[in-house]
Amino acid sequence: MTEPHLLVDMQDITVSFGVVKALKGVSFDLRPGEVHALLGQNGAGKSTLIKVLSGVNERDGGSVLIHGRQTNFRSAQDSRDSGIAMVYQDLSLVPSMSVAANLFLGREPHGPLSFVRSKPLVEAAQAYLDEQGFPIRASAGVASLPFAYRQLTEIAKALMGDIKILVLDEPTSALSAGEEEILFNTVQEVTSRGVGVIYVTHRLQEVFRISDRVTVLRDGLNVGTHNTADITMEKLVSEIVGPGHERMAQATLSIDEGDRRMVISDEFAAAATRRTPVIELKGVQNGRLRGVDLQVRPGEILGLAGMIGSGRTEILETMFGLRQADQGEVLYLGKPVTWRSPRDAITAGVALVPEDRHLEGLVLGDTIAANTALPQLPHLTRAGMFNKGEATRRAKGAVGDLNVKAPGINTRLKNLSGGNQQKVVFGKWLVPEPKLLLLDEPTVGVDVGARDEIYGIIRRFAQKGCAVVVVSSDLVELELLCDTVTVVHDGRATTSVHISEVEGEERLHHLVQESAR
Structure with missing residues (x-):
């Protein structure tokens, strides 16, 4: 029986896309003034469920009650008129x-x-x-x-x-700690007014901080709804990944506890310090950077921490030829370089995974094969003829090597989950292997299982001698992945620490806060 005070009451929702059943009788409800977290791996059905609520997707069966009244939204405007506000990962600005x-x-x-x-x-x-x-x-x-x-x-x-229901889809995916606080305070303020919040996230620590209840979807089914206070992190992760994936569950649990990091042997570290840096910035200045000194050696993973707007992304853009150095010097493999464009950097062996994969990393309406070919089009074309056979071989290799879950290489990117889309962004750079890999928020909008796989991909690049630079607002991620972390503030690289000097996320957070003072 429906509770009389529910803002949302969805019962036995079914949705199919052709022969694929995206939702198989899912029930979900929302109470006034609560934060109800909605969890699951990419492809579990979370986005489909909230799009039914928003009027974007039509349901095949089941019922949706809003404020106790049966509804059948035909458009997003119908949903908005009923007091529902949606914030998707794909921004509508x-x-x-x-x-x-x-x-x-x-x-x-x-x-x-x-x-x-x-x-x-x-x-x-x-x-x-x-x-x-x-x-x-x-x-x-x-x-x-x-x-x-x-x-x-x-x-x-x-x-x-005048909203009564707020749906947030991965709202902190690119926010630093400071911006997260703004969001959490805002959520607390609106729930105090009786607004109900549906909170979709892959960051499990947020669930325990902000939510009152949590529902887990897996393979289009509701596998559990719990009071957040009554469930442990271990139980939550197990429900998300499902039976038969105990190793993935344990790895994911370790990631979210922030206690697992890449361990570099003393011999490897000593050898790395003797090798010529893959890239080195000496006193680099331009419109955003103010005398940056940095170097990254073969096999090293360097993390860049800092507040939004600190200059982290601009450092990557300078390394990739998107920005020029007005003063100072950029050395690549020990020699001064002046890249006029990203094409020069790509030809030299530099790869970039951008922050916004939809806008800058992929052509969503095109296929996996077409996307993986993009960076190397000049090398796949001879006398005006495109080498489709070689492009197909590379695409199949990327799908296999990176465990991209897709029907085939001719699948369009818009039909893949966020985690698999991100793997394709990495797959663009597998052949030829890059010497320098630049990563800007590499796990934005990626579920807990795919995130662990992406961490493995990053480590594989480094183990083959590729230098890696990672920008991330997730300090646990930096602690987990990196050998060294450099704090960036106001266009300057300030403090650098070896990961052995970091004892938990709090230390990195303190360094970022100190640099901003």
């Missing part, structure tokens, strides 16, 4: 417009002759952002914002108006 224009899109204040009054719009947007505690300039263009600030803008937009 208009990059060419300002933050203010995005917040008030469709509700702009108009003056005479129906012209939009831009000054009042910006002032109203800034007042709202300040009130909510979002550190964003309303006048800023969305395209110029770091990904994390675009994510916060999307959340701010969702909170405007």
Whole structure:
């Protein structure tokens, strides 16, 4: 029987896409003022379920009650009109417009002759952002914002108006600790007003911090709903990965406890220090960097920690030829280089996995085979003829080597889960093997199982002698993966520590906070 005060009551929801059954009789509910976490690996059915709630996906069977009333949303607008606000991983902002224009899109204040009054719009947007505690300039263009600030803008937009139900899909995937606090405070504030929050995440530590209840989906089924206070991390991970995956469960548990890291032998470390750095920055300055000194040797994994906007991504962009050094020197394999474009860097053996895979890393409407061929198109083309056989061989190799779960290499990227999409981004760089691998938030929006696989992929690159640079807002991830971590602040590389000097995430967090003072 339906509880009388439920905001959402979904019963026996079934959804099919052709012969694939995405949801097989899933039930889920949400109470006023609670945070209900929704968990599961990529492909478990989480996105399908919330898209049924939002009116994007139609259900084949089952019922959806909102505020106790039977509903059958035909569009996202129907859902919004019922007081449901959705924040997806795939942001819906208009990059060419300002933050203010995005917040008030469709509700702009108009003056005479129906012209939009831009000054009042910006002032109203800034007042709202300040009130909510979002550190964003309303006048800023969305395209110029770091990904994390675009994510916060999307959340701010969702909170405007009279909402009763807020759905957050991987809201902290690219946020640093400071931005996470803003989000958590916002969630606490809206739930105090009776708003119910559905919180989709792969970061299990957040579940225990912020949620009241948790539901786990696996293979389109609800395998358990629990009060968060009554379940352990170990039990939660076991439900997510399922029976027969005890080793994956144990590895995932270790990752989320932050107690497993890559161990480098003393012999390997000593040999690495004697080898010429793959890349070295000496006093590099440009529009964003201010005298950066860094070096990364073969087989080394260097982590870059810091607040959003600190210059971490700009260091990668400089290493990849997206930014030029106005002063200082970039040495690659011991020789000064001036890359005019990323093509020069790619030809030299540099690979980049960007922060936003949908916008910068993949062509979602194209196939796995086409995407894996992209970086090496000049080498796969002779006399204007594309070597389809070689491209096919490379794509099959990437799918096999990286355990990409897909029907075949002609599967379109938009039909893959987030974790498998990210594996394809890595797969683009398998042949030829890179000498320098640059990673910007490499596990954003990736589930616990796929995340462990990606960590294994990163280590394999390093073990083959590739130098790796990792930017991550997840300090546990940096502690787990890296040999050395360098803190970046205001365009400068400040403190560097060997991972043996780090005793837990708190030490790294302290270093980041100290650099910002």
